Amino acid sequence: MCGIVGLFIKNPALEAELGALVAPMLSEMTERGPDSAGMAVYRDPNDKGCKVTVLAPKLDFDWASFEKSVKSHFSLKKFTVTQNHAVLSLGNALDEVEEWLGLNWSDLSVTSAGTNIEIFKGKGNPADFIEQFDIKNMTGTHALGHTRMATESAITTEHSHPFSTGQDLCLVHNGSLSNHNRLRETLKREGVKFKTDNDSEVAAGYLSWRLSEGDDLDEALNHAIEDLDGFYTFAIGTKDGFAVMRDPIGCKPAIMAETDDWAAMSSEYRAIATLPGAENARIWEPEPTQIYSWKRS
C-alpha cells in the first residue's frame, strides 16, 4: 500500500498556496505510507538554462565547497539547500551540468532535472517530511506527492518516490510490479541506469526509455500497459501538468476531482476532502488503462 496525491492549480491566484493546499493532502495519506514521503513541485521556471535537484548521502554534507566548485565551472543563478537536498538553477545546458556532476560529485545523485521540476524526498513519517522541507510554504503551479509503505525493497531516501523519468518528468506509484527484475536487466542493456532495486524505479526507467525512443507520454504509457506486469496506479508529473493511469484490472485505488480552481487526484477521497470546495467538486474514479491528463493551456 502507498498513498499518492496530485494537485494542479487552475486559478493562478492559488499558486502562492500550492504547498499549503498539498501538505494536508499528503498528511492525510500517512496511514497508507508511513515509511517515507516525497514530493515533486513545479515552480520558478528557469527557461534559459536548467534546474537540477541533487541529493546528498548525509545531512552534514559540505554544501559550501560544492557551491564554490559549481560556481567555478558554471553560471549558478540560484542555489538553495534544504536538508540533504540542494536545488541549482544554472545558465548552462543540462547535459553539460549532469556530465560534470557525474564526474566530479559522484556521491550526489540527481533526483530531478529540467527547467521547472524540483524533487524532495525523505525516509520517515510524512509529517516530519512536511515540516523539514517546509512544504506548507511552497509555491508553484502543480505538485505530486507520495507516501510509501515499502513492500518490494528497502526503506531509504533513495528508494522513496517520486522518481525522475526525464526532463521535468517524474513518477509516483502505488502498487507492486512482479516482472521488475527481468525488466530492469532488459533496460540496463538499453543503457538505462538504476540507483536502487526498487520496482517503481523500473517503471520510471521504462518510461524514460520509451520517451527517449521517441514515444510521447501517452504512447509510453500505452507501451507500459503491455510490458509491466503487476498492480499500479501511476501519477506522472509533466512540465505543464500531470497524468494518471491505472492497471488493466484497476486493482489499486484512485480518485479524481475537479473544480474551477484546481484539479486533484489521490488514492482516497479523504485527501481531496482537505481542499477548499471539495464537497462540491466533480468527482470520479479513473477507468483502468485510460490516461487522464491535465495541462496548462
Add this chain to the structure above:
Amino acid sequence: MTAINLKESSVRDLNEKLQSGSSGDKFVVNNTVGKHALSVGLTSEVHVEINGHVGYYCAGMNQQANILINGNAGPGLAENMMSGEVRVTGNASQYAAATAHGGLLVIEGDASSRCGISMKGVDIVVGGNIGHMSAFMAQSGTLVVCGDTGDALGDSVYEAKIYVRGKVKSLGTDCIEKEMRDEHKQELQELLTQSNMNYKVEDFRRYGSARKLYNFDIDQVDEY
C-alpha cells in the same frame, strides 16, 4: 434524533453509539470527509443518515439497520451485509456488497468494478453503470443494473440472478443470457419499486450461469 459530528467525535465513538441504538432510533452523521469504516456492525433497526462522502468499508456487516449515505462511497461499501437496507445517492467504488448474505443495497449513481463479488444472497440495485468483473463468483441474490456493464459480467457465476437494462460490454466465463419468464419480471418489478427506480421491466435482460463449470469435464483434462 441524535446528531453526530465527526469533527468532534471519533469513528469509534460513532460506531459505539450506533451499535448501541435501539430499534427505531434515528441518527444523523455530519462531516464525514471520506473517513473509513463508518456505521459498521449495526445489529438493530436504527435509521442512520450520513451526509457527505465516505471512505472504505462504510456500512460493513450491516444487520437490520437502514443506512442512507448522501454522497459517494469508497471501496467495500456494505461488505458482508446480512440484512437491512443501505442506499447511497452518489457513486460507489470497488467491490460494493462483496460477499453480502442479505438485505438491499441501492446505489443511485454508478458502481465501480467487482460489485457484488461472491455475493451470497444480497439484492443490489445500481441506478447507473457498473464496472468490470461484477458479480464474479456470485452465489445467490440479485444484481440489477439500470445502466451499462463493464467487461466480464458474472464470470464463474453460480446461482445469482443478473438483470441489465443497458449494454453488456462482455460476459465472463460461464455467464449467459437467459429467458425472462414471468417470475423474473415479477421479482425485478418488486426490486425496482423497492429501490425507487423508475424503469420498465421489459427493457431489462436476464443473465445467469450456464452451469458448465459445476462439474469437471474429462475432455478438458489437457487444460490442467
